[in-house]
Amino acid sequence: MLDNLTIKQKLRLIPISAIFLMIISAVVFAIYPRFALVTFIGTIGLLLIFARTISWTILKSINELHKGFEIINSSSNTEHRLDINGNDEIVEVSKLFNTYMEKLDTIAIKDKEAIEDIANVAKMMAVGFVSVRIKSEAGSPGLQQAVEGFNTALGEMEKATIEISRVMSALGTSNYAVEFETGKYSGELGGMMTSLQGLSESVGDFMALLSINGLALNQGASTLSNASNDLSASSNTQASSLEETAAAIEELTSNIAANSQKATEMASLARETQTAANDGKALADTTVSAMHEISRATQSINDAVNIIENIAFQTNILSLNAAVEAATAGDAGKGFAVVAQEVRNLANRSADAAQQIKLLAELANTKSTDGLQVSENMMKGLDVINQKIMMTTQLVQDVANGSREQMAGINQINSAVAQLDQMTQQNASLANDVSHLSEDILGMSQSLSDTAAKTKYRKESENRVCRIDMMFETNKLKFDHVNFKNNNFGKLKESVSAWTVTNETQCDLGKWIQAHNNESYAKGPEWKDLLTHHAHVHQKVQEFINREKSGGRPEELERIAKEIETDTTKVFASLNKVRVAACMEDQQIIPTKNVHTHAPRHIAIVSKQSTFSTPKSSFKKDDTIWENF
Template sequence: SVEGSTGLIASLFNGIKVTQSTMSEVMALIDSSNTKLEYSSQELSNASKKLSESSNLQAVSLEETAAAIEEIASTIKQSSANAQKMTTHAQSVTKANEVGKNLAHQTVKSMDELSNEVNSILEAITVIDQIAFQTNILSLNAAVEAATAGEAGKGFAVVAAEVRNLATRSADAAKEIKAIVESATQKANMSKEVTDKMLQGYNALDDNINQTIGLIEEVANATKEQQNAIVQINDTVNSLDKATQENASLASNISVMAQNTQELVEQLKNAVSNTTYNELSKKRICDPALIFTANKLKSDHIVFKDNNFNNCGIGKNFTVKTHNECDLGKWINAHKNEKFAQTQAWNELLKVHEDVHAKVQKTVDLYAVGASNEEIFTYTKDVEQSATKVFALLDKLREINCENKS
């Protein structure tokens, strides 16, 4: 700026300074954002590489898992088929066991019938033995009578002897038959005992078969549940595999985006390196919206001063906007509870801003009463100085705001 300038010339220089400040802060914001973007793009690139690598590893693991699940599913399916065969075999064994039990029952029944028949034979043999005994006695009596008869009884004696021989042979045969029958009876009883034990064995076998069938059914049900679970797991693994492939594709796309971003960062870096800006601007760019708000308020104050000065003239009495009515005043009232409003710089801004409005009003009044140019110039110079202080304090408050946020 030109030292001591006022009016339109001062406004021109102040406008240029506001524009330069805005451009400098925008360039600082671009530079700062570009640095962050460079770091973020590098992080994004690294992350995409890691995601791609982990996705590939996960894809391999999922393929191995899918193969293992397929093998398990095949084994479970075979186990289910074997369980079904075992059930069929067990049912066949049950039927064979029932047939065996029925045959054993029939054997016991036959043995009982045989025992009854043998008892009948024994009774008949007893009768035969008794008859032979009595026949033998009668033959002896006949022989005695024949001997008593002498010659007349010789023939009868021969017959009596033959009868006695037959009786003896009959008694001997009866004894042999009785011995055979008793042996057969003993063996029949032993067979019956064996058959009874067979029945007990069949009954025990029947219980074991039923328990085995129950276990086989449990195994079959468990195998079926495992089959269903394996199907669900297989579906889940397929879904994960699909998601992994999508992640791998996404990682590839992100990698391309990161590379493009890095190229853009490099272009911006080259553009910024070919320009210059005030390094102090970096201290007040944490709030991008406030960059344009603050510089607009500065421009509005220049326009406020110019409009009022342009309307000045002898006899022209009017009242300018107060420090609460202008846009800066409204902004001050809206932000009075902010942390940066609790500082010395804020208090100075309130005082200097109010002073600007008071001095503009004083300048208008001096023009109206036809005061000398020297007196008017004194106040217009004070207005320019106060306005410059307002602009500097706005920058200071933005620096304080950024310090509070860091």
């Protein structure tokens, strides 16, 4: 009977029962005063029993509700329901609870379907699908909000992958000038887009370098082909000329051999002539000595004639004296006068003879003097002849020696010409090979030019590819910063507190900036922009980590992440501008600088050497290691 009453009704029965029992007690007390105590105790007892019964029925319903809650709490099964017995408020609560559980059961079923759908979508995502969606509708609002957020993220991921696929397809079809937006995404996905930009710029630079060098190689190959053809023709002509030269030199050799023999004979004759000249000189010396003797003898004759003249003069004086004496003596002296006359006649004849001898002696002296002068002149002439003969002999000997040396030289020339003829034949064969090789190089260069012509790249790449090492270095430094950002973002899921990232002076780009800070191309505005944007990247990464670990709002984190991507892109652009400035500086220093690779050095062709050399890698660290960040 009490089970059909509500708790309020049961609780109302207690005071009603108490009043009823008090009235009965009062009636009993009025009728039977002596049983007043018993009646009072009985009334209190009945009241307590009645209250206990009502409380027990209330507690029974509460216990059943408590037991139902314990069963529900100890199990994840939402199919359990509370037993409903009676019509009190607890039963109403139980009914409401059962209704709520039925609602939860419906929500749980929907949530279970949504969770199963999420698991399936997650499996599809794990193998690379981002075009899938969670189609089940969750029962709980929170899970439904998560599903909608998950689907929204999948949609954005799909857009990003479509954009990445578009860019990759363009790169795969040699379009390295493809345009795409890099600041739209942040985080690792933004890093991927930034890396794609770096990839397109890097490959575009290579293709620009390939195009420039391909064109120059094509021109050089054409020149090489023409030169090799000319070389082949000239080598063949040279081979024919060498054969004729060899024949002429052989004939010249025989002539030189005959001349050498004649020169030897002339040297022998010259030596004999010199001997005869020496003999003539000896005879001339004897003649000169004889002429000197004749001159001395003539002088002696003159001296003797002078004595005779003196004697004739004295005799004549004596005859004059004798005539005077004879005249003085008279007749006695006539005979003496005759003798004196005869003596004077004899003296006169002696004087005349002496005069004639004197004249003859003077004439002989004159002739002997002339003969002596002629002999001396002849001696001088013979000396000159002897000297000339000696000189002639020496010259003839020198000619003979020279002829022998010339003969040896001609023999060497013969050997050299024979070897040269052989080498010329080999060179002619090599020239033909070079001609074929140049044709192959021309074909390869044409293929290289055609390949470069079929690619599309940004034309500004041609203005920054003059320094190969700098191109490799800056391209590596670009990707270093993408990895720097991604590595720090990757630590967010592991670290529970903020950390200090590498500052802008300690990373590879910072070290590169410090190493090249004194270069002339580091004085322009693009270098200042590089310093500013580079510092911003490091500062923004540090700010993102600090805000994320301090519970920053998602929209705030998204703003900082996009600023990081924007500054990273600006770092890329600043590095490109710095390379352009470096190339402009090179063009000002060397206006005619050629950046193309020409023929290999092992081809024996005289050609102008290019100022451009094959790129040398300046990397001393493993590109796959990013420990500096």
